[in-house]
Amino acid sequence: MLSFTIRRLLLAIPTLLFISLVIFLLLEASPGDPLGDVPLTVPPEVRERMRAALGLGEPWPIRYVLWLKQFFWVEPLHWFDQIFGTGFAADMQRIISFQSRSPVFDVIAQRVPQTLTVVGMSYVVGILIAIPIGILSAYKQYSWFDQIGTFVSMIGFSMPTFFTGVVLIIIFGVNLQWFPSVYDTTLVVRDFDSFLAQMRQMIMPVTVLALYNAAQISRFMRSSMLDNLGQDYVRTARAKGLSEKVVVLKHVLRNSLIPVVTVIALGLPAVFGGAIITEQVFKVNGLGQLLITAIHGNDIPMVLTLTFIFAILIVVFTLIADILYGVLDPRIRYD
C-alpha cells in the first residue's frame, strides 16, 4: 500500500507538470494581448517597458520555468514566512495578477471561503440526501419509490444547474420573495440574525448543487447496493437469523459504501468546476467567478494559477480515491 502510494505520488508529478505546460502553452498561443486596453497614444518604447514590467519580455520557456519556481518555491516559502515570521521570501517575486496588481494567492485566499461554504455545504447535503434514497430504492427495487427515485434523479442530472438555479430564483426569489436571489458576500456572521440571513441566502445555491450531486450519487448508491444484495453472504446473514435491519444497514450498507466513497472523492474536484456556473447564476464571488473575470480580462497569471489549482485538485482526489479504495476494501491489492 505504501509503495503504491509513493509510486502514484511520483507519477503525479510529471502529470501535473504536463498539465501546467498544456495550460501555459494554450495561454501562450492565444492572440489576446494583456496590453490590448492600453491606448494607442502610448509610445512604443513605453509600451515595451510596460511589457517588461509585466514579465512578458522573456521567451516562453524562461517564463514557464519562472512561473513554476514561483508556484512551487516562492509561494510555499511565503506561507512559511507568514506562519513562522521568518524572512526567507522577503525579496522574492510572488505571482502577481495583471488585473489587480496584487499577489494571485491573496486574491484566491479571499475567494476560497465563499466557494467552500456553498460548494462544500451542497456536497454534504447532496450526500446526505443521496445515500438513504439509494439504499431504499435498491432495497425496494422496482417499487413505486424506486421508480420515482429513478425518474427524479434522471431529471436531476438532465436539468443543467443554470436552469434549475434560474427557476428557483424565479419561484422563490421573485414570486414568493422567500430568499434573496443574489448572494451577499459582504455579510459577516456575528449574531443570530446575520446567521439567519446567511442561511437564507445559502439555501438556493446549495439546493441547486445538492440536487445535482444527489441525483448522481444516489444512482451509484442504488447500483452498488443492488450488487451486494444479491451476494451469498447476505443469504448467509439472513439464514443465521439476523434481523433485516442488521443485514441491510450493517452488512450490505458497509460493503456498498466502498465504491460510493471513491465516487464521492472523485466527484469533489468536478464540483469545484461545476460550481463555476452556479456561482455565476447566484452571483457568488467565489473561485469560479474569479476565473471568469480573469479570462475576460486576459489576466494570464491568474488564469494559469487557478486552472492549475483545479488540476491539482483533480489529481489529488483521484489519488485519494484510489488509496481509499485500497484501504476500505481488503480484496483490492495494488501490487
Added chain:
Amino acid sequence: MTDTTKDTILTAAAGNAATPAASGPPVVPPTKNRSQWADVWRQFRSHRGAMVALVLLVGIILFVSIGPLLWRIDPTFVDIRARNQGFSLAHPFGTDQLGRDLLARLMAGGQVSIAVGLTAMGIAIVIGSLIGVVAGYFRRLDGPLMRVTELFLALPLLPLLLLMVTLFREPLSQTFGSAFGIFLLIVSAIGATSWMQAARIVRGEVLGLKEREFILAARSIGTPSHKMITRHILPNVLSPIMVAATLGIATAIITESALSFLGLGFPPDFPTWGRLLYDAVDQMVLYPARVIFPGVLISLTVLCVNYIGDGLRDAMDPRIRGR
C-alpha cells in the same frame, strides 16, 4: 430436434457470426427473420421510459427541423414595435426585447444545439473508439495511450473549455465567418475534451474480446490487423460505443448551453437554446416564460437522450436481453 430450435440455431449461426455473445440460447419465442437488431429493438421497446423518450425526442427533432418550414418568421427579424409581447396568435410564444419571434428562435436555436451535440459527440466517439481499439489491440501502444487518456482525465475541463473558447474565438471567426468559426471551435473543443470515457470503455471491451476463440480462429487463418479490427473487433464493441455515444450527446448539449450561458458561446445574433436562456436571464423577473421555454427544451432533450441511452444499454446487453 424441433423446427423452432433448429431455426434459432441457424439464425444464430448465420446472423451473428461476429457476435457470439448475442447468440446465447434465446428464451423469447423465435420468429422468422430474427436479426440481432430486431432483437435489440424488441428489447428496447419493452423499456417504457426509453420508448416515451424516443417519441419525445423525435418530436423535438421534428419541431426544430420541420418547424421552420411551417413557421416562416425569420428568427433574426427585428420588429422593434412588437417587442416584449406576450402570447398571441401572431407570436405564440411571445417576442423578446428586440421584437424577435420566440417560437422561430427556439426552432433555430434547437437546430444549432442539437447539431452541436451530434457533431461534438461524433468527434468524441471517433477519437475515443480509435484510441480505445488501438490501445486494446496493440499491446505495445496500450501503456502510452492510456497514460495520455489519464492525462486528459486530469485536465480541469470546464475551465479549459472556457479558456479555449475565449482565446480562439476571434481568429477562428475571422477565418471561417463568425457563426461557422464558433461552431467549429465549440464542437472541436467539446469533442477533444470528452473522448476519454469512450476510449476507456472500448479498450476494456477489446481487451476482453482478444481472449475469445473466434479472434484466435481469425488470427490462425492469417487475418491482417486492419481486417481484424474492422471485421471482428469493431462490430463487437459497437454496443458500448453506441451507448457512450448516446450519453455523449447529452453531455455535449449541456456543455454547449453552459458555455453559451456564461456568455462564451455563440454570438448574440445566432440563437442556441443556451444563448436564449442567457439573454432572457436579465429580464427574468418581468418575462419568466422566456427563461422557461429554452430551459425546458434543453432539459427535455437531455432527459430523453439519457433515457434512450439507458434503454439502449439494457437492449444491447445480451445478458439482459431476452429475459
